[in-house]
Amino acid sequence: MPDEPLQELVEREDLPAMRAWLAERPPYLIADELTRTGSPGAAVAFRLLDKDRQLEVFEELDPAHQQEILLGLRDSAFREVVERMDPDDRARLLGEAPATVARRVLAGLSPGERRMTAALLGYPEGSVGRYMTPETVALRRGLTVAEALEVIRERGPDAETVYTLPVVTDSRRLVGVVSLRALVTSEPSAAVAELLAGDALSVHATDDAEEAARLMQEANLLGLPVVDSEERLVGLLTIDDAVELIEAADTEDIARQSGASPLSGHYIRATVFALARARAPWLLLLIVAATLTVNVLQFFEATLAQVTALALFIPLLGGTGGNTGSQAATAVVRALAVGEVRAADLPRVIWREARVGLVLGAMLAVVGLLVGTLLVGAEIAVVVAISIVAICCWASAIGGTMPLLAKKLRVDPAVISAPLVTTLVDATGLVIYFLVARAVLGV
């Protein structure tokens, strides 16, 4: 099979080689390469796929790239792809598409599909309703195993999954869940109601989607029933969507940790301006916050003029405090994200992070003392060492506390980025440093 990247074949417009390349790859790899290729080349390659594979590949793309491909298709092909998409994927595509594209998509749908999509779009962004599939196979409470399997055989092909089967009353109220595994390993005459899984977890369609996804992960579920405010079944959140939700949340948290907004698309395809835009707001905020360090240094300018050597350690102290603080912040943000720490743990976290800072500070102070003594002299070295201990203790406590305070204020803890902590610790660390210097050196 051709080993060149698809992109090069597309650039050469080598259709036979493109066909051969596409024929040999699984859909997720094709989707990957289409994403890197970009329109209009991607649309050309996409059109070479047969109908079934088109759909499989299309489902692997994220909404932004789905749009790109769609806009490169003729009307009939466009309509067919959209009609065959899963309703939840379609809702996500529409949620991010500009109004003109959204209208074109909705116009091409059959009434049934349009109704399902509109229902999903009615739920708030980021809620379970946007990510669940409405195409479930629900079983009535009174069925036997054999009857249930018959229902699945009939309605299974249209459903997104048949492995988690919600069991409902006649008025569609959720009773519990039965797994297909339980059905196929039981006697045909057994009652479905006897096979209900022990812990019947469910979520509401308006609940937070990321939290529901983490619940599925923790409880090892392949499907989680979704109900409305009257506990009636409206859909099912499936594990593939849950995994994507968790990955997207992690990507977002990681970007936020460096003070950037998450990119909505692919790194290699994003324009320079898109990358800059994702990073600019925090950098601006942080440089404005950093003027505080200029003020602090101005305040101590007389001391600095008297002992210029103090300036030599400003970056080292700022760096050490910043690093200690951002380690603490990163650890606590992650512990919050995976549920190991709760807002109520605040006093406990402050106390332990302060002690961690003390231990780390004492260790780092030894290095400071050595470096200081070797490069400038014992007196300033003592100032540096004492400052390191105090700054580390302070930075660690602040870094650990801020994400919890954010959580208490109902702000996403991930916005307490390493750069934010670093900038804060920079300014306050300088105050500590010069106060110690004044006390020790008597200036």
Added chain:
Amino acid sequence: MPDEPLQELVEREDLPAMRAWLAERPPYLIADELTRTGSPGAAVAFRLLDKDRQLEVFEELDPAHQQEILLGLRDSAFREVVERMDPDDRARLLGEAPATVARRVLAGLSPGERRMTAALLGYPEGSVGRYMTPETVALRRGLTVAEALEVIRERGPDAETVYTLPVVTDSRRLVGVVSLRALVTSEPSAAVAELLAGDALSVHATDDAEEAARLMQEANLLGLPVVDSEERLVGLLTIDDAVELIEAADTEDIARQSGASPLSGHYIRATVFALARARAPWLLLLIVAATLTVNVLQFFEATLAQVTALALFIPLLGGTGGNTGSQAATAVVRALAVGEVRAADLPRVIWREARVGLVLGAMLAVVGLLVGTLLVGAEIAVVVAISIVAICCWASAIGGTMPLLAKKLRVDPAVISAPLVTTLVDATGLVIYFLVARAVLGV
């Protein structure tokens, strides 16, 4: 149901309340609380659960806490829990347990279970073999759907999953995969061989487990067959283990991004010294690297003594450079982790990050110019502004490049942490700053 945390009930030794608490919670929540409670209280609570729930709760714990619980059980209970564990979970427990515990676990096992566990432990750490389940239901190629369903009914209860069914030849060579969904929605007389899924992905038992997990996520698979070097089926990697692998990898990457080693256990349960130990090595390395900034400033000390005001902007410039660099590094590390960027993209990444840095630098320079002019005067403000542009461009290019270089050198790109980039940019940024100052101010 009692709303107090389990921990408090354990401390009060209120057995009836503990029983009530345990009876009302799903296993994953019980596991969560046991983890926070710690031994010996956790073992006391664990013993109050009935046998089946014990196993369900036990499987939700991570290996470190499984050990804690095990050591609090009587011999017969200990043996029973271990015997009933999934072989892959047991292998992971043994992989991390001290030799004495491992021997006790192995001694208690029945011969069949011991053989399976030993086989898994034969694979290298971090390989698929350690995470796969050997308990699969494999179907012979010649079966009909009805015969296959009969096999599943018989052997399904002992298997970890029945949703992904590997299809094999008589010599156990992997032919492909059929889904239970395909079986239950097909005619009983149909041939299994006709229902094989289109793209038959599989991995080798010695392959990297994280990569296999990401493949499952990308290709939306619930199970991925695992083969030996002769393409014979040896097991199945299931989605729940894949999700855990991805989450653990993300947690590790996030910790690394702040220059800390990943904690092996739970944040709240880790001791102050365990937390400090995870963070100390990088902090030490970074403070030693930061002495470079002291050297640079010493080199320019004459300039600094002449124009003390230059010192005022050292933290602001260091901070801005560090933030810009770590944003670039974080973005590229993540793009590498999720497969959006490859090592071969190096020139492309340098070029685009340098331009992103230029755009960001130009924007931030305006702030620098304003702040500088207001606080110290136009001349120094010009120095600051020019330095910001140069430093941002440099920091962004360096930050984006280092993870790719690490990847080329076969080092985990995640070790290119934000603090490492910050420290490097700190020292080099100072050189840029003072060279600009000398040129503009003529000192």
